[in-house]
Amino acid sequence: MSKYSIHLLVCGGTSCHSAESDVVVCNLRDEIEAKGLSDKVQVITTGCFGFCGKGPIVKVMPDNIIYVQVKPEDAQTIVEEHVVKGRKVERLLYRDPKSNEIIGDSKHMSVFKKQLRIVLRNCGVINPENIDEYIARDGYQALGKALTEMKPEQVIKVVKDSGQRGRGGAGFPTGLKWEIASKNKADQKYVVCNADEGDPGAFMDRSVLEGDPHSVLEAMAICGYSIGASEGLIYVRAEYPMAIHRLKIAINQAHEYGLLGKDILGTGFNFDITLRYGAGAFVCGEETALIHSMEGLRGEPTIKPPFPAQSGYLGKPTNVNNVETFAAIPVIILKGAEWFSKIGTEKSKGTKVFALAGKINNVGLIEVPMGTTLREIIFQIGGGIRNGKKFKAVQTGGPSGGCLTEKHLDMPIDFDNLIAAGSMMGSGGMIVMDEDNCMVSVAKFFLDFTVDESCGKCAPCRIGNKRLHELLARICDGKGIPEDLDRLRNMSQVIKDTSLCGLGQSSPNPVLSTLDNFMNEYEAHVKDKKCPAGECKNLMEYVINAENCVGCTACARVCPVNAISGQRKEVHHIDPAICIKCGACKEKCKFDAIFIR
């Protein structure tokens, strides 16, 4: 069909682009034209290959050969050798870092396959509004298998053996949770899906609900069968109308097929699912708060024990799992515990979905096996830092997590390693920050969130976080004193130690982890009254460099507060007492004479 017999795919991802991949493209095209091959060979720029450390990347199709670190001057060689003569250019081929073997065929390059999609197996593949597409891809087979071939305790055993831990944050073993709920006797039990994904910058659960709602419904029914519950509830954020819409369609379709409702697949098992909407309260991600919210009350957490598995929704045994946890269940049932437990690390099995965002090139939704390193995620899958800036930190676990740094990049990610590093898995938000982000401001931002979202029930969270935020704001304003840093730490530790629920117990993590990892930035704020990242307005000073200033008066004319003085053709001066740091002068100056100190 195509008139071209050879395609040269050149990575146009941001990182490759900054390594002159655009010049590579031009040179390749010139070369092809020169050789008179324009009607046979086509050069295409693509999105990121996720191999930014080795960019620019050129892939030759249909040979499936990948060249790495291609320089503009290599274009000629590639065309002459490979395109014309059909010979691989050995020196540009990728070598396996372990065996040093040359790997030509990109299909065998594990580096391209950092991701493994279990939870996201159907996302972006099937039409979420059509149950048939789900069934065609083994949908509801796991439920069928559980109901007809397994006893409830066998289902629980498979989940236990798989080693899966809850993806909502704390990482409690899923199978154990089910077992506890199954052992508590009651006339009615409930299965609850926590879809109140509240971490700012996290959208894993939304994507699953929007892309593969049936996987969650199927898993809830399996859970219901194993613990002895006939009712399921999904607590979903009202801010997710699309997810709600698709869930409603999915529930209806499952009902029409008899995959929900009475006597499912002729086994006598009944299971129904209803939706409950959240209404914008982050704390409702905490399971006791979530249950109160579902009961029509303020979403305030209560002290555990009793755990929901003992006394949850309406006082009945209730099993609460989050979306991602559920979505993997059908695969675990179908493929077996052994298959699943082979993936991941010793104590954290399977894969984890992350929402990659912030100052990173490939913002997106990714799923990697547990044990993948931050470096692989950020610099390969994520395509590195935007605009070629320097990586500074990555925040995992949302407002409850911590900021990890350069030194954590090669740490395999799993539940325990993250906690040991002062952060947590959380639901899987991953926000990348670069050198322009002031870490004190970042900590302040997260506290701002916590202060907003604290339910107000317990004193340390209600008042303590407010005080933390105030102190951080003072430090950012340049009003901090060195003793404040000790106070910050003490307050943080006490809030962590005394708060009622997970929100307060983890809210100081951003402060503690930045104190641990970026003490120098804090000290710069309180001692030198400087913000190294240049983000804190009150700590910036606009200064005129006498060597560059020609006295053109442009800056003085644009200054809205007349802070700049100086005669024409003489060096100007900015009065820091008047300056409001609007930056207008710096923008106006044609001689690069104004800088920020």
Next chain:
Amino acid sequence: MSTIKIELRNEDVAKIKEICTSFKNDPQELINVLHSCQEHFGYLPAEVQEVVSGELGVPVAKVYGVVTFYSFFTMTPKGKHPISICLGTACYVRGAEKVLDEFKKELGLNVGQVTKDNKFSLSSLRCVGACGLAPVVLVGEKTYGRVAPDDVRNILKEYE
């Protein structure tokens, strides 16, 4: 505290009762009922809460306690074009605060306020899940992605 006095018309009361009935007047469904009421009225004035309280048998203080707990519920009407600036982390690190400041300046509003002509209201929200587009601004149903402070004036112009 700011309460706006409105007169409920008979059909309004009937509508609230209908909503409550559709949830079987079950107090457990209070939040779902409030969602439906807010969808219908645009906000939840005191009078609506009073009727809901009566129908569900939940003390009105408790209804108000719930309304003020959840940020999704509001007791003040929104403007014709409600503007929401996402302040989720992804948007924040990409400069959403500066965008918000620009809106505040252009409209002369603080978060939670409505312009005198009821045209615009300003609010912030936490993550709409469109982090790939950060910073994100919503005007009504429409999403604006990768908004810079300089874009603010143009966005507002669309609604003039």
Next chain:
Amino acid sequence: MSQIKSLADLKKKREELRTGLINAIESKNQVQVKVAMATCGIASGAKPIKEFFSEQLEKRNIPAVVTQTGCMGYCYAEPTVEVKLPDQDPVVYGFVDLKRADQIIEKYIKTGELVDGIIPVNYLTIDSKE
């Protein structure tokens, strides 16, 4: 829709759907276009893209099935569209605006010629053998 009454029924249904779906597309030599339409996709303008494909493919007499799907994970490149030509591996295009959508139809779908904006697939699936 009729109820599925047993696991055997469910398995039968799966097989019917698999062959049915594949046959429907293959036999008519149809092009399959999937538009990622999760919230971020829609926010980036996926809806008009989907409409464009539906309308234009029909208008240009190209037998095709245009469907929506969930998030493909490439948020930075929204709107994203996956195009599968008969007998070929699917190709994902990112940053699809109306202009690129037109190119995709005119070049890739009509002639098989690749278009800028391809997103290399970078993950394994549960069925991958490693």
Next chain:
Amino acid sequence: METIKLTIDNKEVEVPNGTTIQKAAKKLGIDIPILCYMELKDMNIENKPGGCRICVVEVQKRRNLAPSCSTNCEEGMVVLTHTPRVLNARRTVMEFILSDHPKDCLVCAKSGNCELQSMAHRLGIRDIPGQEYAAMSTYRKDFSPSIIRDLDKCIMCRRCETMCNTVQTVGALSAVNRGFMAAVAPAFEQNLEFSTCTYCGQCVAVCPTGALTEVNHVPNVLRALADPTKTVIVQTAPAVRAALGEMFGMKPGTLVTGKMVTALRSLGFDYIFDTDFAADLTIMEEGTELLDRLNRHLKGDKTARMPILTSCCPGWVNFFEEYFPDLKEVPSTAKSPQQMFGAIAKTYFADKIKVDRKDLVVVSIMPCLAKKYECQREEFSTEGNRDVDFSISTRELGEFIKQANIDLNNLQEGEFDDPLGESTGAGVIFGTTGGVIEAAVRTAYELQTGKKLERLDFTELRGFEGVRSATIDFNGLPINIGIAHGLGNARKLLDDVRSGKSQFHAIEVMACPGGCIGGGGQPLHHGDSEIIKARAAAIYAEDKSKPIRKSHENPFIIKLYKEFLGKPNSEKAHHLLHTKYFDKKKKIIVKQ
């Protein structure tokens, strides 16, 4: 019962399963400080939000500190209550709480009686770091007829919310807002006046700080006393004498009737009377009404509604007017003793001493905050002149006495004045739950059967269980009696009345747990139900010591009917001593 062994501060202790660390520690003599937690033992009242986090302790193998008030003991637990980590946490949390609390302790109504203040003192807080720039959560103040709310002082202990909702089922208060601005308030943060509040005052009774206090009417009383044109008379409710002593360091349950009379005389009241007298009068009216309805009922008169409900308690009256307006014909029409007293004082007594009612000021001393509202009800005044001008609480009286430099401990016992100061033991027991109905039985029995009662102590009607019932044999006629204290308990009985299931002939309701002795105007019990029980014991002791213990034998009551009222339930009695009730179900009112 299953028991559990654990060690606290290296001491071993064995406790029943389900015991909290706090209580187990108490067994060992370890007094872990508690702030938000409150329990009224044997009254089924517990407030346990686990919110203040002052009571945290270290439990080995736990990551975080555990709140001892709400963490149950577990086998083999190792608890430490005063490690440096615990002490630092407790102090820091206290500093947090204080940083969001006004510092006007010197002039706060709760000063000296404030649990937060005591806690700050106990923890040795000397400084609140960063308070100079700490933002405070501030709210609008609310002055209702009975209660002042100053939410700036709210520490979110949730005790008032528990009392108002779980115990009283009034639902006027709820936690509102979120986070730093969270507080407990009525709907729309309106004034209590526009809420379903019954002014029972239980929120005030349990508030650990100055967030909820009573409206102070002492200045009005002082002004009246200073006015030479006014004759000022005072009536004291039965529960006051059993609690006032606590404010002067006396043991709970010390009766101070005589000293109180002397103190009131020193304060300058012209006549010192007793609400107990009016209680006897109430029994005459209410008892007669009961018998009338009962006998009509027994004859098959369908218009005679059973049961009859007592109506002495203004909080209770407010409650059924709000929640059970459809039953407003069921309670006795008899006014409360306070209002009967006022009505008689401003007619019969005013005539007797030849003072115009406008120049006669009636002050009541009440254990109650709802009485402040009750005396302001329109139906209880004549041409704008109230029957009872001012009602002050036991607490206010205590403060008043102190301000007048009177040392209650060293006063001589005084006697009430005649004619409205003479009372029987039946009048005294009005102050405790079960007392009104016991007093009514003593009289009704004799009036109905014409026989003399052998035994006056109806112990089957006494006690602290929330809902009690007993059948009294009226010489072969079994009379079923129900008793409820606490409005939540009352609601249960009322629901039965509404649905027609109730088998009672008479029901006594008192709004406050324990009855008036546990009233919202009493000296604060700080969560110790033993105090309330001691007051009850004192009341029964006073009853026992009275020479006359049946209302209808009170010679001044007999005289009053002879000279003035005629017969119980006569037309004149109806006019002066009975009232009617209103449908006060809240309509949709929103005031700016």
